[in-house]
Amino acid sequence: MSAVDLYRTVRLIRRFEERAIEFVRSGEIVGGIHPYIGEEAVAAGVCAALRPEDLITSTHRGHGHVLAKGVNPARMFAELMGRESGLNKGRGGSMHAADFSLGILGANAIVGAAGSIATGAAWAHRRRGRDVVAVSFFGDGAMNEGMLLEAFNLAALWQVPVLFVCENNGYATTMPVAGAVAGSITGRAKAFGIPAFTIDGQDPEKVLAATTAAVDRARAGKGPTFLECLTHRLDAHHTFEHRTRLTYRSADELSAGWSRDPVEIQGARLTADDREAVNAEVEALLDAAAGIALGSAHPDPAAALEYLYASPEVMH
Amino acid sequence: MPKLSYLKALNRALGDEMDADPDVFVLGEDIRVAASNLTAGLFARFGPERVLDTPLSEQAFTNFATGAALAGLRPVVEFQIPSLLFLVFEQIANQAHKFSLMTGGQCKVPVTYVVPGSGSRTGWAGQHSDHPYSLFAHVGVKTVVPATPADAYGLLLSAIRDNDPVVVFAPSGALGVREDVDFSTLAPIPLGVGRIARTGSDVTVVALGHLVHDALAVADELAGGGVSVEVFDPRTVYPFDVDGLAASVAKTGRLVVIDDSNRTSGFGAEVLAIAAERFELIAPPRRVTRPDGAVLPFALALDRAVQPGRDQLLAAVRDVLTSGGRG
Numbered sequence: 001m002s003a004v005d006l007y008r009t010v011r012l013i014r015r016f017e018e019r020a021i022e023f024v025r026s027g028e029i030v031g032g033i034h035p036y037i038g039e040e041a042v043a044a045g046v047c048a049a050l051r052p053e054d055l056i057t058s059t060h061r062g063h064g065h066v067l068a069k070g071v072n073p074a075r076m077f078a079e080l081m082g083r084e085s086g087l088n089k090g091r092g093g094s095m096h097a098a099d100f101s102l103g104i105l106g107a108n109a110i111v112g113a114a115g116s117i118a119t120g121a122a123w124a125h126r127r128r129g130r131d132v133v134a135v136s137f138f139g140d141g142a143m144n145e146g147m148l149l150e151a152f153n154l155a156a157l158w159q160v161p162v163l164f165v166c167e168n169n170g171y172a173t174t175m176p177v178a179g180a181v182a183g184s185i186t187g188r189a190k191a192f193g194i195p196a197f198t199i200d201g202q203d204p205e206k207v208l209a210a211t212t213a214a215v216d217r218a219r220a221g222k223g224p225t226f227l228e229c230l231t232h233r234l235d236a237h238h239t240f241e242h243r244t245r246l247t248y249r250s251a252d253e254l255s256a257g258w259s260r261d262p263v264e265i266q267g268a269r270l271t272a273d274d275r276e277a278v279n280a281e282v283e284a285l286l287d288a289a290a291g292i293a294l295g296s297a298h299p300d301p302a303a304a305l306e307y308l309y310a311s312p313e314v315m316h
Numbered sequence: 317m318p319k320l321s322y323l324k325a326l327n328r329a330l331g332d333e334m335d336a337d338p339d340v341f342v343l344g345e346d347i348r349v350a351a352s353n354l355t356a357g358l359f360a361r362f363g364p365e366r367v368l369d370t371p372l373s374e375q376a377f378t379n380f381a382t383g384a385a386l387a388g389l390r391p392v393v394e395f396q397i398p399s400l401l402f403l404v405f406e407q408i409a410n411q412a413h414k415f416s417l418m419t420g421g422q423c424k425v426p427v428t429y430v431v432p433g434s435g436s437r438t439g440w441a442g443q444h445s446d447h448p449y450s451l452f453a454h455v456g457v458k459t460v461v462p463a464t465p466a467d468a469y470g471l472l473l474s475a476i477r478d479n480d481p482v483v484v485f486a487p488s489g490a491l492g493v494r495e496d497v498d499f500s501t502l503a504p505i506p507l508g509v510g511r512i513a514r515t516g517s518d519v520t521v522v523a524l525g526h527l528v529h530d531a532l533a534v535a536d537e538l539a540g541g542g543v544s545v546e547v548f549d550p551r552t553v554y555p556f557d558v559d560g561l562a563a564s565v566a567k568t569g570r571l572v573v574i575d576d577s578n579r580t581s582g583f584g585a586e587v588l589a590i591a592a593e594r595f596e597l598i599a600p601p602r603r604v605t606r607p608d609g610a611v612l613p614f615a616l617a618l619d620r621a622v623q624p625g626r627d628q629l630l631a632a633v634r635d636v637l638t639s640g641g642r643g
Contacts, residue, residue, distance in 0.1 A: 055387075086420070087420070088418060088419050088420035088422065089420030089421070090420070091417055091418055091419070091420045092418045092419055092420065096418040096419070098418075098419040098422055098423075099422070100386075100419070100422045100423055105383070105386055105423075106415070106418070106419060108411075110406065110410060110411070113379060113406070113407075113411060114379075115376075115379075116375070116376040116377070116378075116379035116380045116383065117379045117380070117382050117383035117386070117411070118383060119376075119380055119383060120379065120380035120381060120382060120383025120384040120385075120386075120387070120391075121383035121384065121386050121387040122383075122387075123380070123383075123384060124383065124384035124385075124387035124388065124389045125387050127341075127365055127389070128387075128388065128389075134383075146375065147373075147375035147376050147379065147407075150371075150373035150375055150376030150377075151376045151379070151380070153371060153373060153376070154370070154371070154373065154376050154377065154380060157371070305417070306417075306421070307416050307417045307419075307420055307421035308416060308417045308456070309416060309458075309479075309480050310416050310421075310423075310424035310425070310426070310479035310480050311424075311478050311479040311480050314458065314478065314480075314506070314507045314508050314555060315508070315555045
C-alpha cells in the first residue's frame with residue numbers, strides 16, 4: 001500500500017471521528033462514542049496488511065478499525081445515529097459495528113471477549129481449507145482479562161492463523177498501565193509461546209510492516225503473533241469526559257502525544273499537493289456520507305426486537 | 317424392540333448429525349475419551365478436528381465456538397458440569413445470544429451447548445449440582461430439557477440444526493432412562509412443542525426432564541384412588557408451548573408444576589404466571605420447586621430434602637383437588 005493510501009486512511013479516520021464528536025455534541029448521536037483520535041496508525045497499518053476476506057474483531061473504540069477495513073462511512077455514520085441504513089440497521093451502534101461482507105465480525109463491548117471469537121473464526125476457516133487470517137484488536141486493559149489469556153493458549157496450542165493486536169494507549173479508561181499490568185504485556189503472550197513484539201503504533205508504515213510479517217507467518221501455518229502497538233489516545237476515553245472533565249493525565253503528557261500525531265507523521269511523507277488532494281477527497285466523502293446518514297430513516301419502534309433470532313419461526 | 321438409553325440417544329443424535337453435516341463438530345473437556353459417554357466412539361469416527369478436546373478454559377472455548385459459528389460451522393459444546401454454565405453465562409447470554417440482533421441480522425450463531433448430567437448427581441454438593449435452565453430461559457436463549465430417550469435424540473438434533481444458540485440440559489436423573497425404541501422412527505422434534513406424557517382429566521401436572529418420570533409415577537399412584545392426572549411435558553422451556561398447556565388446562569381446570577430449580581423467578585413461577593394471565597382455573601395452582609436461593613448440601617438426606625420429589629408433588633396435587641371454590 002502506498003504512502004498516499006495510508007495517509008488517506010488515517011486522515012479519513014481522524015476526520016470521521018472529529019465529525020462524530022460534533023454529532024454527539026449536536027445530539028445526532030445519542031449515548032456518545034469512544035474516540036480513536038491519536039490511534040489511527042494502528043488500524044490503518046494493520047488493515048492495510050489484510051486481504052478483503054480476512055477477518056477482524058474490534059473493540060468499544062472501534063471506528064478506526066472498521067473504517068480501515070473498508071466500511072462505507074455513510075453506513076457507519078448512520079449506525080452511530082441509529083438509522084435503518086446503518087451497518088447494523090441501527091441495532092448495534094458505536095460499540096457493535098459489524099459488516100460481515102467485509103470480514104468485520106463486530107466491535108465488542110466486553111473487554112477481551114473477542115480474542116477467542118477471532119480465534120474460533122480463524123480456526124473454522126482453516127478447517128474449511130480457506131486461507132484466512134483473523135485479527136483481534138484490544139486495548140491494554142484487556143491484558144488483565146482471563147478469557148483473553150485463555151484465547152492465547154488455544155491459539156498457540158492449535159497454531160491458529162490469528163493476530164493479537166494490543167493497542168497500548170497507556171490507559172484502561174483512567175487506570176494507567178503501570179498500575180494495572182504486572183510484568184510485561186508482551187511477556188504474557190510469550191509465556192504461551194507466541195512471538196510478541198512491541199512496535200511504534202504512531203507510524204502507519206511501521207505498523208504495516210510488522211503486521212505483514214505476522215500475517216505471512218500466520219498464512220504459512222506458523223500460528224499466532226502478538227503485536228503491542230504503543231500509541232496515544234489523544235481525546236477522551238468516552239465523550240462523556242467532555243462534560244465530566246475527568247483529570248487523570250497532564251497537559252504535558254497530552255502535548256507529548258500530539259507531537260507524534262500519526263496523521264502528521266504519515267502526512268509528512270506526501271507532497272503538499274498530494275496531501276491537499278487527499279484532504280479534499282476525504283472532506284467530500286465525509287460531507288456526502290454525513291448527508292446520507294442524516295437523511296436516513298429511523299427504525300420503526302414496532303421492529304425493536306427484529307433480528308433477535310436467526311430462526312424466529314421457532315418462537316411463539 | 318431394542319432398548320435405547322437416554323445417554324445413548326444423545327450420543328447417537330450427535331454422531332448421526334456429524335455424519336450428515338460436515339460442519340458439525342463437538343468441543344469440550346475430556347471428550348476425546350468421552351468422560352461423560354456423550355461423545356463415545358466419535359473420536360475414532362471423526363478425528364481430532366471434529367472432536368476437539370479443549371484445555372480447561374471454558375470462557376475461551378465457549379467464545380471460540382461462537383467464532384466458529386460466525387465462520388459457518390455448527391459447534392456443539394459439551395459441559396461436563398452444569399455449574400460451569402455460570403462461568404460462561406457471559407459468553408452465551410451476552411455474546412452468542414446477542415449477535416443476531418446487535419448486527420441487524422447479519423449473522424447467525426448456531427451453537428448447541430449440551431450438559432449431560434444437569435441437576436443433582438447425588439454427592440456432588442454445592443458447586444456441581446445446579447440445574448440452571450431457568451436462567452437461560454430468562455435471557456431468551458432457547459432452552460431444552462428432554463425427558464425420554466426419543467425426545468433426547470430428536471431435540472438434540474433440532475438444537476444442532478437450529479440457527480440460534482440452544483442449551484440442551486440432560487438431567488442426571490434422566491440419563492439412565494431406557495425405552496423401547498424402533499430406531500427407524502427416531503426423528504427431529506421441533507423446539508417449542510410440548511407433549512402429553514399421560515392423559516388425564518382432573519389436574520394437569522407440568523414436569524420437565526427427569527421429573528416427568530416422577531410425575532408419571534405419582535399419576536399412577538393417584539389413579540388407584542380414582543384421580544386422573546394429565547402430565548404435560550413442555551420439552552422446551554423457552555420457547556414454551558403455551559398452546560399445548562392451554563389445551564390441557566382447558567380440559568382439567570387444575571394446575572401443578574414441578575420444577576427442579578429455585579423457587580423465585582424460576583420456571584415454575586413462569587408457568588403459574590402464564591396460568592394467571594391466560595387460564596380459567598378451578599383452584600389456585602401450586603408449584604413444587606427447590607427452595608428459594610437453594611444450594612445443594614452434600615449429605616444424601618439433605619440433598620434429597622432440597623430437590624422437589626414425589627411426596628411433595630402428591631401433596632400439591634391433592635391440595636389443588638380439594639381447594640378452590642368452583643369445583
